[in-house]
Structure formats: C-alpha cells, structure tokens
Amino acid sequence: xxxxxxxxxxxxxxxxxxxxxxxxxxxxxxxxxxxxxxxxxxxxxxxxxxxxxxxxxxxxxxxxxxxxxxxxxxxxxxxxxxxxxxxxxxxxxxxxxxxxxxxxxxxxxxxxxxxxxxxxxxxxxxxxxxxxxxxxxxxxxxxxxxxxxxxxxxxxxxxxxxxxxxxxxxxxxxxxxxxxxxxxxxxxxxxxxxxxxxxxxxxxxxxxxxxxxxxxxxxxxxxxxxxxxxxxxxxxxxxxxxxxxxxxxxxxxxxxxxxxxxxxxxxxxxxxxxxxxxxxxxxxxxxxxxxxxxxxxxxxxxxxxxxxx
Ligand SMILES: Cc1ncc(COP(=O)(O)O)c(C=O)c1O
Numbered sequence: 417x418x419x420x421x422x423x424x425x426x427x428x429x430x431x432x433x434x435x436x437x438x439x440x441x442x443x444x445x446x447x448x449x450x451x452x453x454x455x456x457x458x459x460x461x462x463x464x465x466x467x468x469x470x471x472x473x474x475x476x477x478x479x480x481x482x483x484x485x486x487x488x489x490x491x492x493x494x495x496x497x498x499x500x501x502x503x504x505x506x507x508x509x510x511x512x513x514x515x516x517x518x519x520x521x522x523x524x525x526x527x528x529x530x531x532x533x534x535x536x537x538x539x540x541x542x543x544x545x546x547x548x549x550x551x552x553x554x555x556x557x558x559x560x561x562x563x564x565x566x567x568x569x570x571x572x573x574x575x576x577x578x579x580x581x582x583x584x585x586x587x588x589x590x591x592x593x594x595x596x597x598x599x600x601x602x603x604x605x606x607x608x609x610x611x612x613x614x615x616x617x618x619x620x621x622x623x624x625x626x627x628x629x630x631x632x633x634x635x636x637x638x639x640x641x642x643x644x645x646x647x648x649x650x651x652x653x654x655x656x657x658x659x660x661x662x663x664x665x666x667x668x669x670x671x672x673x674x675x676x677x678x679x680x681x682x683x684x685x686x687x688x689x690x691x692x693x694x695x696x697x698x699x700x701x702x703x704x705x706x707x708x709x710x711x712x713x714x715x716x717x718x719x720x721x722x723x724x725x
Pocket of ligand 1: 594615618619653655
C-alpha cells in the first residue's frame, strides 16, 4: 500500500503534498510531533500520545488545533484511508506559515500526518548500544521536531555497528537517541526519572504500569555511567522498538571523558568515527526481567488486537 499523507485538511500522497518555504517547521524546527503505533488497524495508547502532544504544544505556546476527540478522529481516518493494519502514524504540528522572522507570527498552526506500514523487524538483530555524550538542549522532555543531536547520535552509532546510541549527561545515563533506557541491577529496574532530561516515553509509561502489575521493583533514577558494568540486564523501549533486549554496550575510549564533561573545544565534525571501541557490558541471552516485560507487552498487544482492551 502507498503511504497516506495529510496536510491541513487534505489527504494526499506524502510525495505530492507541498509545504511552503516559509513554514516555521521547515525554517526553524518550530514545531512538535508524535508517533503512534497501529496494531490490527487501531492506534495504540492514543490518549497518552495526545496528552503528551498537548504538553509539548503548551510548552512552546502553539495553540492546539484540535481537541483530543478530533485528533483521534483524524488519526483514525488517516489509518482507515491508508488501509494498513500494522502501521506508524507520524503527526506534526508547527507554528504555521509566515515570512521568515524569529518572532512569533500571527499564523495558524500547520498540521501534517503520514501513515506508513511499520518496517519489518530483523529478528537476527542483536541490540547493541554505543555510549555517546548527551549534547541535546535542556528541554528534551518536549517532543520537538529539532532532532539534529538525536539524528547525529543515531548515525554515529549506526556507523559504529550499534543500533542505538545510549546518551550520557554529566556521567549519568539519560536515554537513547529515540528510546528510553532501562537497566536491571540486583533485581531492581532502573530508568531515568521524568525530568527535563528525558522524553516521557509513552512506552516507558506503559512498561512501568506492566512492571507494577508484575510486582517488579522499579527505581526511577539515572544510572551512573560507571555503574553500567555492574548491571545484569539492559533494554530499551519505544513505540517502534517496543521492549528491545540489549546484548552489548560499548564506548569509544577516545570520547569516554566527554561522557563526564563535554570539552570546551569545538570538534571539526560531529560525525566522529569510533576508533577505539571498548565493550562495557555484554550478555548472551535475554534476562528474566526483560523477558517477563516483553511477554507481558506482547500479551497485552494480542488482547488489544482482539479488541479486548
Ligand atoms: C528521545 C526519545 N526518547 C524516548 C522515546 C520513546 O518514546 P515513546 O515510547 O513514546 O515512543 C523516543 C521516541 O521517539 C525518543 O525520541
């Protein structure tokens, strides 16, 4: 099925929908977004996504163009038109179109959306994380479309053979470049607290709920980078990755000190090659806690598919 696109009231192909040059998202990254997973033709946890969208919009003073019911209707209509049962909905709201000027214009927010088939997961993919300094701004809790540091971190990780970057700020782990990070140590689950330094993942919220139902103990605290070597399990969560076990975490020895404190000197490029990889943590199988959470997640999704939840 071809992907479906939506731009300010019109459904059209994402390839033909045109965004004006003077669109604030295009010029300034002045906007926010959400990504929802669709299982068996239905959006998963839509209220939590629309709630976070409200918070992001409020944070940067863009008027929310829709009520939660209208967002749900629009999303459902896009899913229906796409004909995809297993899909990702991407939706974006920017401050609208106006002649380029830093100050806020009098403009109507611009809404765009795509629905695309969810990419196939490679079952042989072994989760590997590369530790990198978290160079993002201090408001990453807002789901803004300004993702340059995330995009660069992901690219550096991919080039080094990892499938995700594990970001470290002042010697403590925050999250992944597009996922939340979790560790299990002596039977206790660690994940960073909801503050300005992580995105409040919808999957994180859901997994915390599952952990509660399973009676697992959780500590919402940033893991010190130095404690990474002592953890028993590592996994990441996200709308697309769901609960993904991690098998290896490594660091580039030449950038290790930047994980404690970013150097003042500007690098020539941000796409530095990993020249001296050092494994910090490795495991063969999937740990018990990760396996329990994966199973509980999959169970819930299969009931959701049958319309039981
Ligand atoms: C930086 C970051 N953290 C965490 C997440 C996970 O959020 P969610 O579970 O809502 O997909 C994402 C998702 O894109 C992200 O970009």
